[in-house]
Amino acid sequence: CEKVESGFMQYYTDIDRHLDFYWISHTGERVHQGEIRYGETNTMFISSYLGHTFHIVDPTTDEVVRAHTVEFDHTIVAGKPPSLVEENPRSRIPEVVSLLDNEWIRHKNVKRTFSPLGFAKGRLPDDIFASMGAYYYNNAPEAIFEEWTGKGVFVNWWESNIRFVQTPAGLKGVWQEALRGMVERWVGLDLEYTSLYGMRRYEDGARLLMHVDREATHAASLIVNVAQDALERPWTVEIHDHADRLHEVVMAPGDVVYYESAACLHARNTPLKGGNYINLFAHYRPVGDPEWYKKENPPGTPEPLLDVGKCQLVGEPDAMSQGAVVCEDPRIGPHLSPTMFTATSGKDLYEWWEATAEGPPIGPVGMMANAAALEETMDTCEDCNKGPVGENSSGVAPPSQVAAIDYITEL
Numbered sequence: 001c002e003k004v005e006s007g008f009m010q011y012y013t014d015i016d017r018h019l020d021f022y023w024i025s026h027t028g029e030r031v032h033q034g035e036i037r038y039g040e041t042n043t044m045f046i047s048s049y050l051g052h053t054f055h056i057v058d059p060t061t062d063e064v065v066r067a068h069t070v071e072f073d074h075t076i077v078a079g080k081p082p083s084l085v086e087e088n089p090r091s092r093i094p095e096v097v098s099l100l101d102n103e104w105i106r107h108k109n110v111k112r113t114f115s116p117l118g119f120a121k122g123r124l125p126d127d128i129f130a131s132m133g134a135y136y137y138n139n140a141p142e143a144i145f146e147e148w149t150g151k152g153v154f155v156n157w158w159e160s161n162i163r164f165v166q167t168p169a170g171l172k173g174v175w176q177e178a179l180r181g182m183v184e185r186w187v188g189l190d191l192e193y194t195s196l197y198g199m200r201r202y203e204d205g206a207r208l209l210m211h212v213d214r215e216a217t218h219a220a221s222l223i224v225n226v227a228q229d230a231l232e233r234p235w236t237v238e239i240h241d242h243a244d245r246l247h248e249v250v251m252a253p254g255d256v257v258y259y260e261s262a263a264c265l266h267a268r269n270t271p272l273k274g275g276n277y278i279n280l281f282a283h284y285r286p287v288g289d290p291e292w293y294k295k296e297n298p299p300g301t302p303e304p305l306l307d308v309g310k311c312q313l314v315g316e317p318d319a320m321s322q323g324a325v326v327c328e329d330p331r332i333g334p335h336l337s338p339t340m341f342t343a344t345s346g347k348d349l350y351e352w353w354e355a356t357a358e359g360p361p362i363g364p365v366g367m368m369a370n371a372a373a374l375e376e377t378m379d380t381c382e383d384c385n386k387g388p389v390g391e392n393s394s395g396v397a398p399p400s401q402v403a404a405i406d407y408i409t410e411l
Helices: 089-107 126-142 169-187 346-355 366-377
Strands: 003-011 018-024 030-037 044-049 053-057 064-069 074-079 119-123 191-203 208-211 220-229 237-240 246-249 255-259 266-268 276-286 311-313 325-327
Touching (some): 003 018, 003 053, 003 169, 030 044, 030 053, 064 074, 074 126, 089 208, 089 346, 119 246, 126 169, 126 220, 169 191, 169 220, 169 255, 169 276, 191 220
Parallel strands (some): 003 074
Antiparallel strands (some): 003 044, 018 053, 191 276, 220 255, 237 246, 311 325
């Protein structure tokens, strides 16, 4: 018989109770394998074989809560976790504001860079894509509500249910080793694996707030789009480059986005419209160097692409990832947001969060776009060269004082 990995979790009991876990022998005898406690973090993984049968049993009633015969690598669930969606989602706005201020501060703390823009788009090898796709297809019915209690507001779990498909360690190891080689070729140095997270399934209305990842462990990372279904519009991953210009990248199943996830702010602010979107995330850092982010770039590191000259919108304002914005330096690539938005503060990030609440903004937004529009009108504007008038004529708000906060999450 073929050996496979089998995972078992439960949301059947309350948090302080357990279910018993049995292998059913070929003679029908129950053989106790252990206890399954409540929640995703207590998932029990075992090595098993095709055709083997297991029972998850309530010890207080001897009821078989879930019977399962192994057909492939899998994780199955007994019971259903509670939804986290709240009746008054606007009550979370103060937390959103605080988080975005803090993330703006954090992304400025990383000294080292690895690439000119901080991100690039690529493609999975066919065999790895097939392996991930098959695992998701087989296990999609077992997707649970992702646990977010105490993890912050990085994903809008209070507005939209975010689901999670647990992945066994052996399969993760196969995938992460293949992905590590891809990321090493992108950054041009040896890396060590620190985390592989997923699969996360976003559903209608899902949003991911602008943030950066853990500095010590998330130097060079990879987003994998495993699958997507019935989307009513593209759901772009938003990444701010090393000059804080916004890029919006459209992904298809099997596409990857390399990104410097502790340095470059990234998000999906526009709500997912219709269907679902399944991602996996892999993270790496320079070998044996948890303080990589405190160091200057070593010789030979590509220079960050900061000045790209004049930029202008030449395509349709809703044409993401199609070269709608052209700059004097073509190295900027095809993903620059048609809004031409550049962030300068946590306040800007929050205003972008609000501006995208009903869908992608159409047309230029923010400082970069305003500068381009101003340049086009300088010859005809009679008041452009006049001095400032009135209070706060600089138009610049005083900087806010924001205390940094610690967090632990996986994004």
